[in-house]
Structure formats: C-alpha cells, structure tokens
Amino acid sequence: MDFQVSLEMSLLILAAAVATFLTRIGGYILITRMNTIPPRVEQALNAVPAAVLTTLVAPAFFNGGWDFKIAMFVAMVVSLRYPGLLMLGAGWAAAMVCRHLFGL
Numbered sequence: 001m002d003f004q005v006s007l008e009m010s011l012l013i014l015a016a017a018v019a020t021f022l023t024r025i026g027g028y029i030l031i032t033r034m035n036t037i038p039p040r041v042e043q044a045l046n047a048v049p050a051a052v053l054t055t056l057v058a059p060a061f062f063n064g065g066w067d068f069k070i071a072m073f074v075a076m077v078v079s080l081r082y083p084g085l086l087m088l089g090a091g092w093a094a095a096m097v098c099r100h101l102f103g104l
Contacts, residue, residue, distance in 0.1 A: 057072065060072070066098065066102070067094075067095050067098040067099050067102075068095065070094055070095070070098050071091045071092070071094040071095035071098065072091065073094075074090050074091055074093075074094035075087050075088070075090055075091030075094070078090040078091070
C-alpha cells in the first residue's frame with residue numbers, strides 16, 4: 001500500500017495535536033493558579049470518572065451483541081462484591097462462554 005500524506009492531512013494532525021496539548025495544559029494552568037478550588041469546580045471534577053466510564057461502556061453496550069451485554073452484566077454484579085481484576089476476569093469469561101455456547 002502506498003501511504004502518501006497530503007499537506008491538508010498533516011495540518012489536520014498538527015492542529016489536533018496542538019488542540020489536545022492546549023486543553024490539557026490549560027486545565028493544569030487554571031487549577032494551579034487557584035488558591036482554593038470552588039465547590040462547583042470540585043463537584044465537576046469528581047464527576048469526570050463516571051462520565052468517562054459512561055462514554056466507554058455505553059457505546060459497547062448499545063452497539064454490541066448479547067455477548068457484550070451479558071458480559072457487562074456479569075462484570076457489574078461481580079464488581080459489587082469483588083475487586084477490579086476479578087470483575088474483568090468474570091466479564092471476559094462470560095463473553096467467552098456466550099460466544100462458545102451460543103455462537104454470539
């Protein structure tokens with residue numbers, strides 16, 4: 001295959017890299033200049049992990065097959081009682097069993 005990168009594509013990649021860098025460094029600069037973090041900002045920062053998890057899990061759940069749905073349900077139930085590594089193993093095992101038994 002011939003991979004020629006056009007000038008437009010190079011500029012797009014460069015612009016995306018600059019935008020990513022500025023958003024990451026901008027948050028750091030903003031937080032370090034504050035003497036205290038306002039309660040609303042702290043609440044927003046505390047909501048970030050749940051928001052990130054939702055953006056990772058929701059598309060897989062709604063676009064995936066039944067093997068994904070069953071594996072995620074098993075992982076959720078296991079995570080209520082056991083640590084993360086066991087939860088990941090249980091979800092993986094559930095997906096493999098579903099694929100093997102049901103051809104999903």
